[in-house]
Amino acid sequence: MIRGLYKAFQGNIMAIPGRAMAFFCLLLLCFVPLVTQEPYILLVLIFVNVFAIYAASWDVLAGFTGQFNMGQGALFAIAAYTAAILSRDLGWVPWATIPCGALVAMLAGFIIAIPSMRLRGTYFTLVSLTFPLILAGIVLVFVDFTGGEKGISGVSALCQSRVAAYYTTFIVMVASVLAMWKFTDARSSLIRTGLAFRAIQEDEISARCSGIDTTRYKLAAFGVSAFFAGISGGLYVHVMRVAGPMMLDLLWSFSPIIWTIFGGMGTIGGAVTGVFVLYPVMELLRVIPELRMFVYACLVVLIILFMPEGIVPWARDKIEKQCPRCKLINAMSRQECRACGAHLHTERKKLETVKD
Amino acid sequence: MLQMILLRGAMVGAVYASLAVGFSLIFGVARIVNLAHTAFFMLAAYMLFTATSMLGLNTFLSIVISIVLVTAVGVACYKAFLERIREHEGAVILMTVALALAFQELMLLLFSGVYRGVAPFIAGNVDIIGVTIPIQQLLIVGITAVCLLAVAAFLYWTNLGLAVRVTAQDKEVTNLMGINGNKTAMISMALAVALAAVAGAVVAPTYVVNPYMWAHPLVMMFAAVILGGLGSMKGSFIAAFILGYVEVLVVFLIPEGSFIKGAVALAIVVVILFLRPEGLFGVTFEEERL
Numbered sequence: 001m002i003r004g005l006y007k008a009f010q011g012n013i014m015a016i017p018g019r020a021m022a023f024f025c026l027l028l029l030c031f032v033p034l035v036t037q038e039p040y041i042l043l044v045l046i047f048v049n050v051f052a053i054y055a056a057s058w059d060v061l062a063g064f065t066g067q068f069n070m071g072q073g074a075l076f077a078i079a080a081y082t083a084a085i086l087s088r089d090l091g092w093v094p095w096a097t098i099p100c101g102a103l104v105a106m107l108a109g110f111i112i113a114i115p116s117m118r119l120r121g122t123y124f125t126l127v128s129l130t131f132p133l134i135l136a137g138i139v140l141v142f143v144d145f146t147g148g149e150k151g152i153s154g155v156s157a158l159c160q161s162r163v164a165a166y167y168t169t170f171i172v173m174v175a176s177v178l179a180m181w182k183f184t185d186a187r188s189s190l191i192r193t194g195l196a197f198r199a200i201q202e203d204e205i206s207a208r209c210s211g212i213d214t215t216r217y218k219l220a221a222f223g224v225s226a227f228f229a230g231i232s233g234g235l236y237v238h239v240m241r242v243a244g245p246m247m248l249d250l251l252w253s254f255s256p257i258i259w260t261i262f263g264g265m266g267t268i269g270g271a272v273t274g275v276f277v278l279y280p281v282m283e284l285l286r287v288i289p290e291l292r293m294f295v296y297a298c299l300v301v302l303i304i305l306f307m308p309e310g311i312v313p314w315a316r317d318k319i320e321k322q323c324p325r326c327k328l329i330n331a332m333s334r335q336e337c338r339a340c341g342a343h344l345h346t347e348r349k350k351l352e353t354v355k356d
Numbered sequence: 357m358l359q360m361i362l363l364r365g366a367m368v369g370a371v372y373a374s375l376a377v378g379f380s381l382i383f384g385v386a387r388i389v390n391l392a393h394t395a396f397f398m399l400a401a402y403m404l405f406t407a408t409s410m411l412g413l414n415t416f417l418s419i420v421i422s423i424v425l426v427t428a429v430g431v432a433c434y435k436a437f438l439e440r441i442r443e444h445e446g447a448v449i450l451m452t453v454a455l456a457l458a459f460q461e462l463m464l465l466l467f468s469g470v471y472r473g474v475a476p477f478i479a480g481n482v483d484i485i486g487v488t489i490p491i492q493q494l495l496i497v498g499i500t501a502v503c504l505l506a507v508a509a510f511l512y513w514t515n516l517g518l519a520v521r522v523t524a525q526d527k528e529v530t531n532l533m534g535i536n537g538n539k540t541a542m543i544s545m546a547l548a549v550a551l552a553a554v555a556g557a558v559v560a561p562t563y564v565v566n567p568y569m570w571a572h573p574l575v576m577m578f579a580a581v582i583l584g585g586l587g588s589m590k591g592s593f594i595a596a597f598i599l600g601y602v603e604v605l606v607v608f609l610i611p612e613g614s615f616i617k618g619a620v621a622l623a624i625v626v627v628i629l630f631l632r633p634e635g636l637f638g639v640t641f642e643e644e645r646l
Contacts, residue, residue: 062446068445068446068449070449118629118630118633119629119633122383122389122445122586123582123586123629123633123634123635125389125449126389126578126581126582126586127582127625127626127629129575129578130575130578130579130622130625130626133575133618133619133622134619134622134623134626136618136619137615137616137618137619137620137622137623138619140615140616141615141616250571250575251457254450254453257446257449257450257453258450258453258454261446261447261450265446290464290465291461291465293457293460293461293464294457294458294461294462294465296457297454297455297457297458297461298454298458300450300451300454301437301451301454301455301458304441304447304450304451304454305437305440305441305451308441308444308447309444
C-alpha cells in the first residue's frame with residue numbers, strides 16, 4: 001500500500017513540474033518556525049495563509065463560473081462578525097465559532113446567489129459591489145450589536161502561541177485549498193463538479209443542452225466560495241481579535257481579485273501564489289509608508305499590462321506541456337510523453353524538417 | 357423643507373447623471389467597466405484647486421484648463437493601459453481599480469490628506485421658490501445640464517456621434533462597415549472623462565476636496581448605471597436623478613440619515629433588480645442573452 005502511495009506521488013506530483021514546485025514550497029513552509037521565530041514574520045505568514053483561502057474562495061466563483069463577484073468582502077465580514085459575536089457574547093472557542101461563521105457566510109452566499117441567477121455578466125459584477133456597502137450601512141445602524149465604527153473587540157485568540165497559530169492556519173489553508181482545487185478540477189475522478197464548471201465556462205447553452213443543471217452547479221460554486229471566504233474571515237478575526245467595518249471597504253473586496261488575477265484566474269493555485277507573492281511585497285513596502293500604495297498600484301498596472309493572464313498560467317506554459325495524444329501533463333524538458341510515448345514537441349520538429 | 361429637497365435632489369442628481377452617462381457611454385461602446393471614472397472626477401477637483409488657490413488663475417480659465425488636462429490624462433490612460441487589454445474583462449476592471457488607487461495615492465503625496473476647499477465660482481446666495489441657496493448649487497445644475505445636452509447633440513447630430521452609437525449597438529457589424537472601433541472607443545472615452553471632469557470641477561466648491569472623494573460617487577454612479585440598465589444612457593440619466601432624490605430624502609427625513617444614505621439607495625437598486633433584472637431601461641445584447 002505504501003508502494004502504491006509512493007507511485008501515486010511520483011506520477012501525480014513529481015512528474016508535473018508545477019505541482020512538484022508547489023509541493024516543495026509547501027514543504028518549505030512547514031519548516032519556517034524552525035528557522036525563525038520572529039513574531040512579525042510569523043504574523044505576516046499567518047495572514048498570508050488566511051488570505052490565501054480568501055483569494056482561492058474568490059477564484060472558485062469567478063474563475064470557474066464566470067460570476068465576477070466584487071463583494072466577496074461581504075461574505076468574509078459576515079463570517080468574521082458572526083465568529084466575533086459568538087466568541088464575545090457566548091464565549092465559544094474558535095473551533096466552534098469559525099465553522100459557525102462559515103456556515104452563516106454560506107447561507108448569505110446562497111442569498112446573494114438568488115439575484116445572480118437572474119443577472120448576467122457585468123450586471124452581477126456591479127450589483128455584487130453593493131453588498132458590502134449595504135452591509136456597512138447595517139453595521140453602522142445597529143451600533144449596539146456590531147460596535148459601529150469601533151467594531152467588536154475582545155475576541156478570543158486562535159491559539160496560545162504564535163507558532164501554534166501559524167501551524168493551525170497553515171493546515172487549514174492547505175486543507176481548504178486542496179478541497180477547493182478538487183472541487184474545481186476538471187480532471188478529478190473523485191468529484192464531477194470541475195468537469196461541469198469547465199463545460200459551463202466553455203459554452204453555457206451547450207452545457208445545459210447536455211443535461212448539466214447549470215443553475216444548480218452555480219449555486220454549489222456560490223456555496224463553496226462563500227463557505228471558504230467564511231473560514232478565512234473566522235480565522236482572521238481570531239488572529240486579529242477585532243472585527244471592524246474596514247472589512248466592508250471596497251479595497252477589502254478588491255484585494256482577492258488583485259491577488260487572483262495577478263496569480264492567474266481559474267487556477268486555484270494561481271490565487272494562492274498571488275497572495276504568497278503580493279502580500280509580503282505589500283509588507284516589504286512598509287519601509288516607504290507614503291509611497292506604499294502608489295508603488296503597489298503601479299506594480300499591479302504593470303503586471304496586468306504585460307501578463308494579463310496571470311503569472312501561474314504564464315509560468316506553466318513555460319515549464320509544462322500537455323501530451324497531444326493522451327492529454328497527460330509532462331515536463332517541458334521531455335521529448336516524449338511519459339505514458340504513451342507520443343512526441344511532445346511536434347511543432348518544433350516540423351519546422352526543422354522544413355529547414356532540411 | 358420640500359423646496360429644499362427638490363433643489364438639493366436636483367443638484368445631487370445632476371452630478372450623478374453626468375458621471376453615470378459618461379460611464380454608460382464608455383461601457384456601451386468599448387465594454388470597459390471603468391472604475392477609475394470617478395478618479396478623474398477627483399483629479400478635476402484637485403486641478404481646479406491647484407489652478408485657483410495655488411497658481412491664482414482666474415476661475416473660468418482654471419475650469420477650462422482642468423477639464424482639458426483631465427481629459428488628456430484620461431485619453432492617455434486609455435491609450436497606454438486599457439486599449440491592449442480590452443478583451444480581458446477581469447484585467448480591465450483590475451486595471452481601472454489600480455489606476456484609481458494610483459491617482460488617489462498620487463494626490464495624497466502631492467497635496468497630503470488635508471481637506472481642501474475651492475472658492476465658489478460666483479459667491480452669494482439666491483432666493484428661489486422660497487428658499488435661499490448658494491448660486492454655486494444652481495451653477496452645478498446649469499453647467500451639467502448644458503454639458504449633457506452638448507453630448508446628446510454630438511451623439512445624435514454628428515457623423516462621429518452616429519459612429520459611437522452604432523458601435524455600442526453591434527461592434528462586429530460596425531467594423532465591417534469601415535468604422536474604426538478603437539477610434540470610436542477613444543472618442544467616447546474622451547467624452548466620458550470630460551463629463552466626469554466637468555462634474556468634478558463644478559462640485560469642487562461644494563465638496564470637501566480630498567483624495568478619497570472618489571469612492572462615494574463611484575458607488576452611487578454604479579447604482580445609477582445598474583438601475584437605469586447597462587448601456588442605456590437615457591436610463592442612467594433618469595436613474596441618477598432617482599438616486600439623487602432618494603439620497604437627499606434619506607438625509608433630510610431620517611435621523612442620522614447621512615450614515616446610511618448610500619446603503620438605502622443601494623438597497624433600492626437591489627430590490628428593483630429583483631423585479632426587473634435588466635434595469636429600468638435595459639437592453640439585452642444578443643451575445644449576452646441566455
